[in-house]
Amino acid sequence: MTKRLKVLVIGGGAAGFFGAIAAAEANPDAQVTLLEAAAHPLGKVRISGGGRCNVTHHCFDPALLVQHYPRGGRALRGAFTRFQPQDTVAWYKRRGVRLKTEADGRMFPTTDDSGTIVDCLMRETRRVGVTVRTRTAVKSMRYAGDSFAVEMKAGETLTSDRLLLATGSSPQGHRLAASLGHTIVPPVPSLFTFNIPDRALRELAGVAVDPVVAKLVVAGAKPLTQTGPLLVTHWGLSGPAVLKLSAWGARQLHEARYQATLQVNWLPSLNAEQVRQGLLAAKQEVSKRAITNHCPFDLPKRLWRYWVQQTGLDDSVTWANLSKKATNQLVEAIARGTFNIQGKGVFKDEFVTCGGVKLSEVNFQTMASRCCPGLYLAGEVLDVDGVTGGFNFQSAWTTGWLAGQAIAAPAPN
Numbered sequence: 222m223t224k225r226l227k228v229l230v231i232g233g234g235a236a237g238f239f240g241a242i243a244a245a246e247a248n249p250d251a252q253v254t255l256l257e258a259a260a261h262p263l264g265k266v267r268i269s270g271g272g273r274c275n276v277t278h279h280c281f282d283p284a285l286l287v288q289h290y291p292r293g294g295r296a297l298r299g300a301f302t303r304f305q306p307q308d309t310v311a312w313y314k315r316r317g318v319r320l321k322t323e324a325d326g327r328m329f330p331t332t333d334d335s336g337t338i339v340d341c342l343m344r345e346t347r348r349v350g351v352t353v354r355t356r357t358a359v360k361s362m363r364y365a366g367d368s369f370a371v372e373m374k375a376g377e378t379l380t381s382d383r384l385l386l387a388t389g390s391s392p393q394g395h396r397l398a399a400s401l402g403h404t405i406v407p408p409v410p411s412l413f414t415f416n417i418p419d420r421a422l423r424e425l426a427g428v429a430v431d432p433v434v435a436k437l438v439v440a441g442a443k444p445l446t447q448t449g450p451l452l453v454t455h456w457g458l459s460g461p462a463v464l465k466l467s468a469w470g471a472r473q474l475h476e477a478r479y480q481a482t483l484q485v486n487w488l489p490s491l492n493a494e495q496v497r498q499g500l501l502a503a504k505q506e507v508s509k510r511a512i513t514n515h516c517p518f519d520l521p522k523r524l525w526r527y528w529v530q531q532t533g534l535d536d537s538v539t540w541a542n543l544s545k546k547a548t549n550q551l552v553e554a555i556a557r558g559t560f561n562i563q564g565k566g567v568f569k570d571e572f573v574t575c576g577g578v579k580l581s582e583v584n585f586q587t588m589a590s591r592c593c594p595g596l597y598l599a600g601e602v603l604d605v606d607g608v609t610g611g612f613n614f615q616s617a618w619t620t621g622w623l624a625g626q627a628i629a630a631p632a633p634n
Contacts, residue, residue, distance in 0.1 A: 224382075225250060225251070225252055226248060226250065226251040226252065226382050226383070226629070226631060227251070227252045227254075227368075227380065227381040227382045227383075228241075228244050228251055228252065228253045228254070228381060228382065228383050228384070228385065228628055228629070229254055229255075229256065229369065229371055229379060229381035229383075229384045229385070230244075230253065230254065230255040230256065230351075230384075230385040230387060231256050231359055231362075231371070231384065231385065231386050231387065231388055231394075231397070232255075232256075232257065232385075232386065232387035232388040232389060232394065232600070232602070233255055233256070233257025233258075233259070233262030233263060233353065233355070234262070234263060234264070234265055234266070234387060234388075234389050234600060234601075234617065235263070235265070235266055235600065235614055235617035235618065235621065236387040236389075236599040236600025236601070236602075236617040236618075236620055236621035236624075237255055237257070237262075237385070237387035237388075237599070237600070237621065238255065238262070238263065238342045238345075238346065238621070239342075239599075239617065239618050239621030239622050239625065240385045240387055240597070240599050240620075240621035240622070240624045240625040240628070241253050241255045241346060241351045241353075241385070241625065242342070242345045242346060242349055242351060242625065243621065243622045243624070243625025243626050243629070244385070244624075244625040244626075244628050244629040245346075245349035245350055245351050245625075245629070246349050246625075246629075247625065247626050247629035247630075248629035248630070248631060249349070249350070250631070251629055252352075253349075253350070253351045253352070254351070254352040254353075254354065254379070254381075255346065255351055255352065255353045255354065256354050256357045256359060256371075256373075256379075257353070257354065257355045257356075257357065258356070258357065258358035258359070258393075259355065259356070260355055260356055261355065262343075262353065262355060263338075263339045263342060263343075265389070266335055266338055266339055266342075266614075267335050267336070267339055268335070269335060269614070270327075270329060270335065272334070272335050273329050273330070273333045273334065273335060274329060274330060274334075274335035274337070274338045275327050275328070275329060275610065275611040275614065276309065276313070276320055276328050276329060276330065276338060276611060276614055277306040277309045277310070277320070277328045277611045277612075277614060277615045277618070278306055278326050278327060278328060278610045278611040278612055278615060279306065279322040279326045279327075279328055280306060280326060281305060281306055281307045283298060283301035283302050283305055284298070286301050286305060286306070286612075286615075287301065289607050289608050289610065289612045290605065290606065290607045290608075290612060290616070291411070291468045291469045291471065291575065291606060291607075291608070292575050292604055292605060292606055293580060293603065293604060293605030293606065293607075293616065296580045296583075296585045296605070297585065297605065297616060297619065299585060299586065300585050300586075300619050300620065300623055301619060303619075303623060304618065304619045304622045304623060305615070305619065306328070306611075306615055308622075309615060309618050310328070312618075312622075313330075313338075313341065316341050316344075316345060317341070318330055318337055318338065318341045319331045325461075325610070326610060326611075327610050327611050328611055357373055357375075358373065358374040358375075358393075359371055359372070359373060359374070359393070359397065360372045360373060360374045361397070361400065362384070362397055362400065362401065363400070363401075364401060364593050364594070364595065364596070367382075367595075368380055368381065368382055368595075369381045369382075369383075369384045369595065369596075371384070382595060383595045383596075383597065383628045384595060384596050384597070385597045385598070385599060385624050385625070385628055386398055386596065386597070386598050386599075386602055387598070387599045387600045387602060387617075387621060387624075388600075388602050389600060389601045389602060390408055390573070390574040390576070390577060390601045390602070391602075394602045395408070395577065395578070395602070398577075398578050398598065398602060401590070401592065401593040401596055402590075402592035402593050403578045403579065403582055403590065403592050403593075403598075404578070404579040404582060405576070405577065405578060405579070406575075406576045406577060406578075406579055406604040407576050408574040408575065408576030408577060409471055409472060409475040409574060409575060409576055410467075410471065410475070410565065410573075410574055411467060411468045411471040411573045411574055411575040411606050412464050412467055412468050412573040412606075412608070412609055413464070413467045413565040413566055413567055414454060414456065414457060414458065414459035414463060414464070414467070414565065414566035414567070415457045415458045415459070415463055415467070415483060415560075415562045415565065415566070416456050416457045416479075416562065416563055416564035416565060416566055417456075417457030417458055417483075417560045417561065417562060417563070418457075418561065418563050419457075419560065419561075421527060421530065421531070422453060422457070422458075422527065422560070423453070423454070423455055423456065423457065425453040425521075425523050425524060425527055426453055426454050426455045427452075427453065428452070428453040428521045428523050428524050429450060429451065429452045429453070429460065429521075430450070430451050430487055430520065430521065430524070431449070431450035431451070432448050432449055432450060432462070432489060433448070433449070433450075433451045433462055433485050433486060433487050433489060434446060434447075434448050434462075434485070434486040434489040435447055435448075435449075435451060435462040435463065435466060435483060435484070435485050435486075436483070436484040436485075436486075437466040437470050437474075437481060437482075437483055438481060438482040438483075438484065439470060439473040439474060439477050439481045439482075440477060440480075440481070441473075441477075442470070442473040442477075445466055445469050445470050447461075447462045447463075447465040447466050447469070448462065448489065449461040449462040449465065450462060451463060451485065453524075454566070456566050457560075457562075457566065458483065458560065459566070461608075461609060461610075463483075464608065464609045465608045465609070466483075467565070468573075468575070468606065468607075468608045468609075469608075471575045471606075472575065474562075474565070479562065479563070479564050479565045480562065480563060481562040482559060482560070482561060482562065483559070483560045483562055484557055484558065484559050484560075485557075485558040485559075485560065486555075486556055486557065486558075487520060487524070487555050487556075487558060488518060488520070488555055488556065491518075491556075492556070493552055493556040493557070496518075496551075496552050496555050496556050497548065497552050499517045499518060500517060500543070500548050500551055500552065501548070502517065503515065503517040503540055504540045504541065504543050507540050508539065508540050508541035509539055509540070509541065510539060510540055511536060511537060511538065511539055511540075512529050512534060512538055512539065512540055512543060513525075513526050513529050513530075513534075513536045513538075515540070518555070520555075528551055528554040528555065528558075529551070531550070531554060532547045532550040532551060532554075533547075534547055573601070573606055573613060574601070574606065575604065575606045576604055577601065577602050577603045577604040577605070578598055578602055578603050578604060579604060580603060580604055580605070583598055583603065585620075585623075586623070586627075587623060587624070587626075587627035588620050588623045588624035588627060589624075589627060597624040597627065597628050598620075598624070599617065599620035599621040599623070599624040600616070600617040600620055600621060601613065601617065603620065605620075
């Protein structure tokens with residue numbers, strides 16, 4: 222008689238649910254139980270994308286897709302050939318959920334409601350027979366040669382033949398992985414905004430420019446450059462260009478205690494000399510107009526006035542009286558504006574970290590642990606993180622699906 226396979230999934234996020242569903246589908250005879258410490262599972266799914274859920278990104282080429290992962294791209298390259306965004310779209314479509322693509326490539330449910338994704342995942346667990354237990358926090362686990370013993374904080378102990386650890390970037394998840402022999406790369410924040418102690422700049426909150434070229438300079442590290450939209454906020458600078466820099470420079474910024482310099486080219490379509498010529502042309506063509514009231518470039522008026530004020534020019538100064546020194550200062554502000562970063566903010570409610578289980582200790586064909594037989598890992602418990610745009614969810618869907626497929630192989634007689 223064949224022994225019924227018992228699978229425990231620890232973590233009720235995107236990777237955990239996807240892994241549990243994949244396991245139950247691949248082996249309908251398996252007993253799959255998902256444990257979630259919180260009262261309600263899929264918390265990050267619910268709040269992502271401002272409550273709309275940025276499910277994935279419309280990038281269907283694995284070679285290009287991995288370029289959006291500051292850490293883990295190389296390990297994910299093969300994984301994405303087996304389950305990538307196109308497969309995610311098809312998976313949800315087969316279950317009655319259609320996704321749409323926005324101009325920047327992000328993909329959302331057509332309902333613009335994260336509840337659509339949550340409901341789909343919950344419905345699928347019921348359909349395939351996964352038992353979902355909430356308010357079930359894990360205290361410890363041990364491997365006893367051919368099975369796992371998982372002790373709950375409430376005192377209960379569960380056993381399983383195989384175990385999927387999908388606890389996200391939580392410290393407890395890292396402790397559990399370490400207790401089974403894994404090395405943890407110390408986690409640090411990723412995807413955050415830059416605090417800029419410039420009151421005049423902060424008064425421009427809401428001003429956005431697309432695109433800019435932003436260069437991050439951290440002492441002792443190679444400069445990083447990103448192109449994309451930039452947003453002025455009440456605490457400094459944000460937007461995709463900044464968030465991408467924060468992800469790629471996460472460790473360098475952490476080591477520098479978030480003290481760095483940001484250089485912004487607000488008009489990347491023009492070089493510095495072309496900016497200068499635009500200013501000189503305005504000096505000739507609108508010589509009698511006040512400089513603050515006429516911006517010769519297609520840029521926000523509030524931003525232009527900020528630059529003029531930074532040069533020390535009075536609001537009444539006309540273009541005819543623009544000095545060479547002020548011209549040089551405006552060229553620098555537009556082509557190479559420099560801001561001192563002193564601290565970090567957060568990116569809405571979506572907290573992403575880099576760090577986690579060392580990738581060389583995981584087989585990315587199956588997501589099986591190389592340290593502990595029967596253990597599988599998926600999602601943000603791993604040292605994998607992507608930039609903003611649906612990439613973190615995609616790595617969760619991919620690694621969860623691969624783990625679920627592998628973990629469901631029938632137990633030996």
